Amino acid sequence: GSSNQPIGNILSDSVESFRDALLTAQHIIVVAGAGLSAASGIPTFRGAGGIWRSLDAIDLATPTAFAENPSLVWQFYHYRRVKALEATPNAAHHLLAKLTIPSVLKSIAPDFKTYNLITQNVDRLSTRAMESLLSSPSIQFEKRKNDIPTVNSGGSGGIIEMHGRLFDVRCSKSQEECDWVEEDLSNPLNVVLGMAGREAESYESAGSNSSEAVKNIPVEELPKCKKCGALARPGVVWFEEKPKHLDEINKLVDQADVCLVVGTSSTVFPAASYAYRVHKRGGTVAVFNLEESDGDDHANFVFYGPCETELPRVLG
Numbered sequence: 001g002s003s004n005q006p007i008g009n010i011l012s013d014s015v016e017s018f019r020d021a022l023l024t025a026q027h028i029i030v031v032a033g034a035g036l037s038a039a040s041g042i043p044t045f046r047g048a049g050g051i052w053r054s055l056d057a058i059d060l061a062t063p064t065a066f067a068e069n070p071s072l073v074w075q076f077y078h079y080r081r082v083k084a085l086e087a088t089p090n091a092a093h094h095l096l097a098k099l100t101i102p103s104v105l106k107s108i109a110p111d112f113k114t115y116n117l118i119t120q121n122v123d124r125l126s127t128r129a130m131e132s133l134l135s136s137p138s139i140q141f142e143k144r145k146n147d148i149p150t151v152n153s154g155g156s157g158g159i160i161e162m163h164g165r166l167f168d169v170r171c172s173k174s175q176e177e178c179d180w181v182e183e184d185l186s187n188p189l190n191v192v193l194g195m196a197g198r199e200a201e202s203y204e205s206a207g208s209n210s211s212e213a214v215k216n217i218p219v220e221e222l223p224k225c226k227k228c229g230a231l232a233r234p235g236v237v238w239f240e241e242k243p244k245h246l247d248e249i250n251k252l253v254d255q256a257d258v259c260l261v262v263g264t265s266s267t268v269f270p271a272a273s274y275a276y277r278v279h280k281r282g283g284t285v286a287v288f289n290l291e292e293s294d295g296d297d298h299a300n301f302v303f304y305g306p307c308e309t310e311l312p313r314v315l316g
């Protein structure tokens with residue numbers, strides 16, 4: 001573990017001991033981050049992945065950046081929409097989805113009552129993994145046997161997208177002023193963004209990652225609210241903005257006795273505080289990460305390596 005390990009926080013990587021802890025688990029939560037989608041080709045925020053057109057992703061995901069340059073921020077999110085549409089869920093997404101099947105989860109956590117995924121990712125890959133699970137033949141049989149949860153069915157089996165959804169488009173006015181929002185999977189989202197994206201790609205393939213590739217799209221050509229005609233924005237939660245579903249999440253965090261921390265650097269709050277809260281109450285925390293992260297400080301177990309192989313190895 002990292003040098004500033006608090007005294008007494010013995011970190012184990014024993015699959016056996018972790019599986020033992022699951023035998024008495026009742027309320028299981030998973031807190032996931034960009035590392036969950038890394039194997040699907042979605043860049044993470046840290047390292048090279050976090051740089052778009054030589055701009056830091058974290059600086060673009062703010063209300064200020066959008067107010068100052070909506071053209072730039074829309075091209076950033078359009079790029080991520082294209083990436084996320086081209087991507088497919090990986091083994092880690094599928095494993096976490098499969099655990100929503102009671103008979104599957106019971107085989108490793110016989111006493112479980114609730115299981116919920118709290119994701120910081122906006123790429124919709126966990127939902128797609130769930131949708132393909134629900135449409136798979138074996139599930140149809142299981143469905144008839146006992147009630148399979150639908151996505152976000154409150155209580156258990158839910159996928160909670162606390163930082164919003166990349167494919168949601170909403171009015172840029174405040175909720176109170178205009179509550180228009182719709183999920184729009186069209187690619188491109190609009191012609192101008194499509195053209196800008198394609199031109200940028202030619203830049204990129206010419207090896208220059210420069211901000212020159214960013215077009216200056218007039219605001220009136222950017223996506224519009226279909227209710228009041230105002231400028232629209234991506235339906236994600238930007239820094240300084242209140243995350244979604246906080247009440248439901250806080251209830252789940254307060255009752256959880258097992259928390260899996262998957263592919264997150266545990267640096268963005270309040271998401272980074274959940275494992276700590278479970279650990280402080282004597283719950284079991286297991287971190288799945290390629291490498292050491294701040295999450296190790298409040299964990300009992302750590303499984304270093306790609307989560308797309310470690311999750312199936314430890315929980316499959």
Ligand SMILES: CC(C)NC(=O)[C@H](Cc1c[nH]c2ccccc12)NC(=O)[C@H](CCCC/N=C(/NCCC(=O)O)S[C@H]1O[C@H](COP(=O)(O)OP(=O)(O)OC[C@H]2O[C@@H](n3cnc4c(N)ncnc43)[C@H](O)[C@@H]2O)[C@@H](O)[C@H]1O)NC(=O)OCc1ccccc1
Binds near residue numbers: 270
């Ligand atoms: C930078 C940080 C210090 N700042 C914050 O936390 C801020 C401010 C703050 C609030 N409270 C605090 C307390 C202390 C300090 C600061 C704060 N928080 C906020 O602003 C939040 C909102 C934060 C949400 C911002 N939106 C995102 N995303 C959506 C948009 C978009 O995506 O564009 S955050 C975004 O960045 C974060 C990136 O972190 P990760 O997902 O973990 O990704 P990262 O690249 O960092 O790490 C990847 C990890 O995976 C590992 N990995 C890689 N590959 C693999 C692999 N294959 N397998 C396993 N692991 C792997 C790597 O090793 C690495 O560890 C995610 O949360 C992601 O969603 N809002 C808020 O607090 O509002 C107030 C409020 C509260 C209540 C009521 C009213 C108002």
Ligand SMILES: [Zn+2]
Binds near residue numbers: 226229
């Ligand atoms: Zn509107």
